[in-house]
Amino acid sequence: MMWIVLSAAGVMSVAALATAWAQSKIGSAGAAALAEKPELAGTIIVLVAIPETMVILGFIVAVLILLRAGGGA
Numbered sequence: 001m002m003w004i005v006l007s008a009a010g011v012m013s014v015a016a017l018a019t020a021w022a023q024s025k026i027g028s029a030g031a032a033a034l035a036e037k038p039e040l041a042g043t044i045i046v047l048v049a050i051p052e053t054m055v056i057l058g059f060i061v062a063v064l065i066l067l068r069a070g071g072g073a
Contacts, residue, residue, distance in 0.1 A: 004069040008062040015058020022051035 030044035 001069065004065060008065045011058050011062045011065065015055045019051045019055040023048055
């Protein structure tokens, strides 16, 4: 049971780290783009929000791992 919990935690941590890394890169590039073209604010907000889907998918996979291990039945 311990390995299942550790694998779910690993999935969440990798997804969160990947999201943070992607948002840092997109955020800095977006700030530079906004300095030159402020009318791109809506597009930059969407581009910064897109990596959040990685952590949501990681959460779903972690929940599925835990439920598959017998947590839901």
